[in-house]
Amino acid sequence: MYSYPGSLKKLIARLERLPGIGEKTATRLAFHILEERQERVKELADSLLEARREIQYCSKCHNITDEDPCRICSSPDRHREMLCVVESPRDVAAMEKTDEYRGLYHVLHGLISPLDDIGPEELYLDNFVERIRNEEKLEEVIIATDPSTEGDATAMYIGRQLEDEDVNVTRLAQGLPAGGDLEYADEVTLSRALSGRSKLDNK
Amino acid sequence: MYSYPGSLKKLIARLERLPGIGEKTATRLAFHILEERQERVKELADSLLEARREIQYCSKCHNITDEDPCRICSSPDRHREMLCVVESPRDVAAMEKTDEYRGLYHVLHGLISPLDDIGPEELYLDNFVERIRNEEKLEEVIIATDPSTEGDATAMYIGRQLEDEDVNVTRLAQGLPAGGDLEYADEVTLSRALSGRSKLDNK
Structure with a gap:
């Protein structure tokens, strides 16, 4: 039974673990990696590790940040x-x-x-x-x-x-989205838009 | 102007270089990486480097392989x-x-x-x-x-x-694909199927 070389199979399997990436996409991405310049592949691999290592949650607001507290929490x-x-x-x-x-x-x-x-x-x-x-x-x-x-x-x-x-x-208010079309709004959206109606300023 | 932390922005930019990966998908994948277990991210990064390093083209048939000549070319x-x-x-x-x-x-x-x-x-x-x-x-x-x-x-x-x-x-023969529907075949496929017709064995 023919199969791709071991390290290619492994790469495909690991790409498939990513959300929304099926076997076909994983295979396409893996073949792209094989033909990509070595230093570009290295840059991607480094970025994966660096982002995972450096990014943490702010201890105050729990937003992602690379410094603690984050820039929003510490901004004057x-x-x-x-x-x-x-x-x-x-x-x-x-x-x-x-x-x-x-x-x-x-x-x-x-x-x-x-x-x-x-x-x-x-x-x-x-x-x-x-x-x-x-x-x-x-x-x-x-x-x-x-x-x-x-x-x-x-x-x-x-x-x-x-x-x-x-x-x-x-x-946050619920109602019709900007640019939306009343005719195609679902019932829940429409009934929330109705009950949340506000006075039109026409004076 | 708010922006994501540097290493996250970099990861998103590098994921966007992959074929068929736009900004939204790159962002989704990058956030997944941030929440993925550290050793899993390491496995993915290692696989990228390993596949790129180990896989070469067979010197005879130019198929991808991790040994040269490849297993097909050298098989008895x-x-x-x-x-x-x-x-x-x-x-x-x-x-x-x-x-x-x-x-x-x-x-x-x-x-x-x-x-x-x-x-x-x-x-x-x-x-x-x-x-x-x-x-x-x-x-x-x-x-x-x-x-x-x-x-x-x-x-x-x-x-x-x-x-x-x-x-x-x-x-390779050209003609109607298996399971296809003649009614929906395009003209080129149909005319190739016609000119490539073969004798029905009905004796």
Whole structure:
């Protein structure tokens, strides 16, 4: 039975472990590596190790960082009255891209999902209430979890945790997405847009 | 302006160099790497380097191999009367999977493509005619290039090179693919299937 040389088979198998990479893509990538310049392959291998080694979670907000505390937590320019709770570091990047939010963050690294057996103890919530109390200027906690069952459950849980704290707890608005088409909006989106309707300023 | 930590940005940029990997996929893969176990990341990095270092082209057939000559060229069990010319090592794997072919190979690592400025000198054809003369038992050269403009041009070129040699030159049949649907076959496939029709054995 014919098979590829051992080190190629191994490379394909290890590429296949990556999320969203099936056998065909892994094979295509592996063949590309074989024909790529040696120093380019070395650069990729080094980057994998370096990123994995250097990047850690900020001990305050748990966002990814290469220094602790992270640049957002330690910046004097951030508004310490607001703290935004998000699922992942990618959500921090998305929020930052809006250029509208200048407050702090708290990254959960997951959402509560009873179906997948993920409870609040799996998220970065251990010292969350303590942190909220310690942020002296804090006035508002914005829960920015996904508008999904898991995001809703997580928002609800965090809301209850903060019930007795002296902060306003808010959640991102849900409704029609910009550029969307009402005709094609699903019922849940549409009914949330309806119940969240706001007064049109027409005076 | 917010941006990811340096080593993460670098990893994303280097993953983006891979074929078919855009910014979104590179970001997704990089975040996976950050959360992957350290030894797993090391295994992947090692595999990249090892495959690139160990795998070479067989000096006889130019297929990928970790020993020279490769296992097919040096096997006493292969039928040395037949030699199959293919574009790439992946085509060797495809031919071997059929379990029908037990001959030798010659891997071109490309196809002639005037539009992309790829001429025969870019392919592994330097010593091809010499090799054909040296294979003493050789009776037939099967050209198994793709049924495409480039595959046709390459087959034509190789055919002319072998014009004066004492071997039969054949090419893989073109026609309807197994399980295909005549109604949806394109005109070229259908007209090739028609001109390549064979007598039905109904006696």
